[in-house]
Amino acid sequence: MKQPGMSLIVKTVTRLITGFIMIFGLYLVIYGHITPGGGFSGGVVISLALILTLLAFGKEFIDAHALIGDNGMEAVDVFGAFAFLVIALLGYFAGAFFSNRIIGHGEPFHLFSGGIIPFCNLAIGLKVGACLFGVLVALAVFHTQRRHDPSEPREEG
């Protein structure tokens, strides 16, 4: 095993297209209330961009960046779920949970429209993207743990 990850061709192509995939996923999340898409599919596209990076560059690339590691993804996952719940509970001030009257609706066909729907999309996109990528990171940890012993001791939990 001379070099982590796949060959140079795969790495170059990954460098070129990962940004576009990520931008497409963000577009699906942010414009989910105007065009087809939404939080779930956009989140899956974002996680696929990260998975492409993981497959091309190997587990060592994930270890070098703390945010896209195992624990960081779990934190983002929990944050997204919590944000969705907070948006649901904020509707209580307007009468009912998930009420769409806490902020204005805006003009149809504009980006700032739909009330709480864009924020719900953002929360679900964060949650889905983080958790689906985190599972693959956990699988990668499960695969590589036996031949690659980390120097720092992992915290208990």
Add this chain to the structure above:
Amino acid sequence: MQDVTVMLYSLIGFMIIGSIVAIETRDLLSSVICVGAVGFALSVINLLLGAPDLALTLVVVEVLTLVVLIRAIRTRRDTYHATSRDTLAIGVVVAGLCFVFTVAYFLLDKLPAFGKPLMLMSEPYLRSGLESNSAVNYVTSILLDFRAYDTLGEATVIFTAIVGAYAVLRKVGRKREAAGNESDR
């Protein structure tokens, strides 16, 4: 309209063949790829029937499922062993299929025609969606405003499944790690 029906039937036939191949093949990798092909055909069917949201979600989920499944089966070298066919099992299956088809033949007459659903439930949503929350994409509007509790339940289901996967995978990883460097512990 006729072209759509022809394409639908050919895609459904492709899905049935793919499912049978996925069950019957010996190689685990071929089976996973056949399942992915069935999923892509279902996504094309959704696109033909005018559900781009669903088609998009299905495509990306199929890609993710394929990646995760191939990743998961890569270390398992054992292939699928076909079970022996005895006549009793085949007889039971054939009898069950005959029963299901007989019931379905009499039941499916009562259903409305394909592609013409009774638009009772969706009428109020379609009428009052735009002034209720001014989101143009009605699918998202139903998912996150009218049916937001269902979406919360979905999110809870995904969250629970992912936390369970984390728990199982991390435990195995920790065991391997402990076996790798016992001097640390």
